[in-house]
Amino acid sequence: xxxxxxRVKARLMISPAVLLLLGWxxxxxxxxxxxxxxxxxxxxxxxxxxxxxxxYRYFLTDPAFFxxxxxxxxxxxxxxxxxxxxxxxxxLLLDQxxxxxxxxxxxxxxxxxxxxxxxxxxxxxxxMNPVSGxxxxxxxxxxLEPFDFxxxxxxxxxxxxxxxxxxxxxxxxxxxxxxxxxxxxxxASEMDGANYVNRFFFIxxxxxxxxxxxxxxxxxxxxxxxxxxxxxxxxxxxxxxxxNLTFLIYAQSLLHFDVGGGAAGGIIAxxxxxxxxxxxxxxxxxxxxx
Amino acid sequence: MxxxxxxxxxxxxxxxxxxxxxxLEISDGEFVVFVGPSGxxxxxxxxxxxxxxxxxxxxxxIDGADATAVPPAKRRLAMVFQSYALYPHMSVRKNIAFPLxxxxxxxxxxxxxxxxxxxxxxxxxxxDRRPRQLSGGQRQRVAIGRAIxxxxxxxxxxxxxxxxxxxLRVNMRLEISELHQNLETTMVYVxxxxxxxxxxAEKIVVLQEGVIxxxxxxxxxxxxxxxxxxxxFIGSPTMNFANxxxxxxxxxxxxxxxxxHLSISTTDGAWRGTxxxxxxxxxxxxxxxxxxDGQGTFTxxxxxxxxxxxxxxxxLTPDPAKIHRFDAAGLRIE
Numbered sequence: 001x002x003x004x005x006x007r008v009k010a011r012l013m014i015s016p017a018v019l020l021l022l023g024w025x026x027x028x029x030x031x032x033x034x035x036x037x038x039x040x041x042x043x044x045x046x047x048x049x050x051x052x053x054x055x056y057r058y059f060l061t062d063p064a065f066f067x068x069x070x071x072x073x074x075x076x077x078x079x080x081x082x083x084x085x086x087x088x089x090x091x092l093l094l095d096q097x098x099x100x101x102x103x104x105x106x107x108x109x110x111x112x113x114x115x116x117x118x119x120x121x122x123x124x125x126x127x128m129n130p131v132s133g134x135x136x137x138x139x140x141x142x143x144l145e146p147f148d149f150x151x152x153x154x155x156x157x158x159x160x161x162x163x164x165x166x167x168x169x170x171x172x173x174x175x176x177x178x179x180x181x182x183x184x185x186x187x188a189s190e191m192d193g194a195n196y197v198n199r200f201f202f203i204x205x206x207x208x209x210x211x212x213x214x215x216x217x218x219x220x221x222x223x224x225x226x227x228x229x230x231x232x233x234x235x236x237x238x239x240x241x242x243x244n245l246t247f248l249i250y251a252q253s254l255l256h257f258d259v260g261g262g263a264a265g266g267i268i269a270x271x272x273x274x275x276x277x278x279x280x281x282x283x284x285x286x287x288x289x290x
Numbered sequence: 291m292x293x294x295x296x297x298x299x300x301x302x303x304x305x306x307x308x309x310x311x312x313x314l315e316i317s318d319g320e321f322v323v324f325v326g327p328s329g330x331x332x333x334x335x336x337x338x339x340x341x342x343x344x345x346x347x348x349x350x351x352i353d354g355a356d357a358t359a360v361p362p363a364k365r366r367l368a369m370v371f372q373s374y375a376l377y378p379h380m381s382v383r384k385n386i387a388f389p390l391x392x393x394x395x396x397x398x399x400x401x402x403x404x405x406x407x408x409x410x411x412x413x414x415x416x417x418d419r420r421p422r423q424l425s426g427g428q429r430q431r432v433a434i435g436r437a438i439x440x441x442x443x444x445x446x447x448x449x450x451x452x453x454x455x456x457x458l459r460v461n462m463r464l465e466i467s468e469l470h471q472n473l474e475t476t477m478v479y480v481x482x483x484x485x486x487x488x489x490x491a492e493k494i495v496v497l498q499e500g501v502i503x504x505x506x507x508x509x510x511x512x513x514x515x516x517x518x519x520x521x522x523f524i525g526s527p528t529m530n531f532a533n534x535x536x537x538x539x540x541x542x543x544x545x546x547x548x549x550x551h552l553s554i555s556t557t558d559g560a561w562r563g564t565x566x567x568x569x570x571x572x573x574x575x576x577x578x579x580x581x582x583d584g585q586g587t588f589t590x591x592x593x594x595x596x597x598x599x600x601x602x603x604x605x606l607t608p609d610p611a612k613i614h615r616f617d618a619a620g621l622r623i624e
Binding site (some may be wrong): 209 | 340343361363367368369371372373374376378379388389392393430436440
């Protein structure tokens with residue numbers, strides 16, 4: 001047990017780190033809040049002036065804001081659905097004893113190590129390009145009209161790219177969870193008359209619940225801030241079809257040079273992300289209790 | 291009905307032959323214990339009967355019908371696993387009801403059978419708890435409950451007591467024996483503990499390296515072990531063996547004498563020795579006697595009040611009627 005004396009000392013000793021972290025968080029946040037209350041346009045440097053909540057009013061009434069909100073939601077939910085379902089299936093496959101298991105597992109994890117910009121460009125130019133992409137070639141080979149993914153299904157294309165990147169993460173976590181399942185439980189359920197489907201739904205899936213929760217929580221945090229894939233493929237377009245909240249804030253501050261509006265958007269994004277986090281913890285966080 | 295017959299059954303994992311071809315017959319309502327040192331193939335044999343492993347060759351019959359290729363669920367056998375294998379996310383009630391649910395029984399029917407099983411096993415108060423909120427013994431009972439609701443033709447137990455502490459093990463041993471008396475269903479029980487085998491079994495199957503060494507009632511194995519391995523494995527403390535001169539006197543390659551069949555005296559007897567360790571258990575005293583001729587250490591059971599201690603010189607005399615004689619191959623000489 002730490003004594004009173006050692007506790008005081010311990011607090012004293014960790015205080016520099018705590019203060020640094022606190023400053024790290026509070027200074028940018030404070031500056032963002034400050035900027036969001038200014039009329040601050042990069043085209044008119046030195047002419048900043050106090051405008052109160054005007055930036056927020058403009059941002060919240062911008063039709064692009066609601067598009068961005070919807071797109072963010074579709075993007076997050078879409079990727080989560082694909083990665084969780086696909087991840088469970090892939091994990092089930094990889095859990096089977098197969099020849100070359102080690103190499104297959106490394107290959108499956110590989111997409112996770114590729115930079116988002118690179119993978120998005122590869123997808124855009126090598127797969128989805130309607131003239132020279134592999135998908136176009138395949139379509140032509142089958143006698144079909146090539147499909148211009150990024151023009152006609154832009155958000156879906158982005159979901160596809162991001163899912164491809166995050167599938168390994170989900171697979172990896174779910175695979176380790178799967179491997180921790182007691183084989184006697186499966187055998188017991190087999191003796192109890194459960195067929196493969198029943199075993200999956202009654203034994204395997206409940207066992208994976210906690211891992212799935214972890215996957216959803218971690219991925220949601222990262223998926224809310226998807227940016228690189230959008231920037232290098234569609235730049236938010238066509239129109240606002242692939243503009244999510246992150247990209248809208250970028251566009252506001254750096255394409256429209258409106259730092260004040262962008263900062264207001266940032267603050268709104270922080271609030272929304274916290275609301276999402278609270279809901280997530282309420283809904284699925286109880287799975288994490290041992 | 292619960293008759294199981296194994297015919298020339300063998301099992302190999304790759305090149306390793308875990309079970310050599312063997313025949314075994316288990317009659318209806320019998321309590322059979324497979325016993326042997328770890329790695330002797332007793333669990334594998336049980337899993338072959340359960341259908342969790344495929345036989346490499348041979349034939350398994352259950353109630354006269356060929357079950358060799360029948361999937362585990364269709365064999366009407368219930369198994370209790372060493373780790374209990376309870377479903378952690380389900381309540382006790384749901385755990386016990388699971389096989390019934392898989393069989394497609396109605397909700398009322400399920401609940402009625404679960405309540406009945408819970409009553410038999412004193413689990414009624416715990417029906418709404420999760421497995422992790424139960425003690426080891428209670429978990430064990432839930433696992434048994436999950437087995438009995440199915441009304442199987444035979445129960446298979448795979449070292450069910452090895453995760454329990456000693457006191458609880460004795461209790462559960464009695465409970466399982468009692469359960470067998472009440473249900474009169476065939477039970478096949480795997481253990482490495484010869485005490486469990488002796489106390490529970492109607493028929494013991496002693497296995498070593500995938501070969502059945504002997505099949506018989508506990509007392510048969512105790513009084514007439516077929517070879518040295520069975521003689522040494524059955525009985526606690528283990529039998530004393532002597533070779534050479536002592537054995538030649540009885541016309542055998544080696545002789546065995548159980549600790550309880552040696553009489554001890556401080557004045558005269560057949561073999562002289564000094565006491566190494568004396569274990570006082572209250573009811574008995576076990577003396578580990580180093581023989582004077584340097585031919586090993588004999589264990590002797592003496593009365594509880596026997597006051598010998600380290601270094602005492604004692605004389606041991608075997609009961610001539612209880613000497614087991616073995617030939618050079620380790621087989622019993624009648």
